[in-house]
Ligand code: PEP
């Protein structure tokens with residue numbers, strides 16, 4: 532299969548165990564490292580909450596200073612396991628209230644740990660409450676309103692990369708990825724932020740690291756205006772979980788209540804969160820691919836939603852000429868096989 536396939540196969544992984552598993556299954560890099568998982572860790576959550584609850588930027592920066600070394604260690608470990616293969620690191624995505632306590636009991640425990648009074652904590656949690664969190668203050672919107680969070684993450688990535696070089700190991704190729712971008716101007720802001728911090732760290736350490744900055748395509752606007760994004764983004768990764776959600780206007784967390792009726796009545800042939808809706812979501816991907824490549828012919832394009840491990844969706848990725856698919860580590864073998872079958876299918880069509 533590996534001899535005939537054209538598509539590269541990467542894995543979605545953030546823990547050392549997942550990264551090792553992915554490599555054992557033949558992944559050629561990490562296509563999506565979701566950094567929020569690193570923030571939810573038992574030993575981090577206190578500092579993360581301190582950051583969220585801070586009243587001002589100075590308070591947030593103080594908490595971020597505590598998170599930086601932990602985040603750097605995560606990346607050192609990931610880069611070590613991946614031995615020079617590309618690693619796409621997505622900066623913080625979820626709405627901040629997800630990190631706050633939800634039960635009364637948790638709230639009291641957090642108040643005790645942070646030294647804040649429970650009433651203030653409760654007030655802050657209420658302030659952060661959103662009616663539609665999936666369409667709210669998440670993704671790169673966090674990085675735009677609190678740039679210090681993304682600055683810390685970019686610093687951690689580059690400090691880790693420099694440390695790998697200092698240890699005499701193969702230099703990693705970090706790919707810094709910004710989530711939920713909709714507009715060229717947003718991407719411009721994020722690109723400048725990333726380059727500024729990367730340069731700062733490389734100058735401090737006296738090391739040059741090859742890297743890329745890119746975006747996820749998770750919103751219809753991002754797909755339609757992909758040309759604007761490509762001015763600043765060197766790669767696109769289609770986040771088809773969100774892109775399916777935002778194209779259909781169906782919350783993937785709530786779809787279970789009615790999707791079966793749609794499937795039973797033949798309105799949907801398959802669950803669009805499992806198999807890519809090629810006519811709708813797929814058309815947006817095709818448009819983004821064409822418009823992105825028109826501006827940046829060498830843009831690297833991949834997919835990292837759940838569909839990246841689904842054979843029918845992989846065939847579509849082959850058809851429109853993406854460069855890679857990224858899926859959960861355990862689906863990597865299937866993806867390698869499906870990519871080969873898709874390549875053969877396309878070649879036969881050309882005959
Ligand atoms: C996606 O939206 O497809 C994606 C990979 O991001 P997440 O699932 O973390 O929202």
Ligand code: MG
Nearest residue numbers: 749770772773
């Ligand atoms: Mg997403």
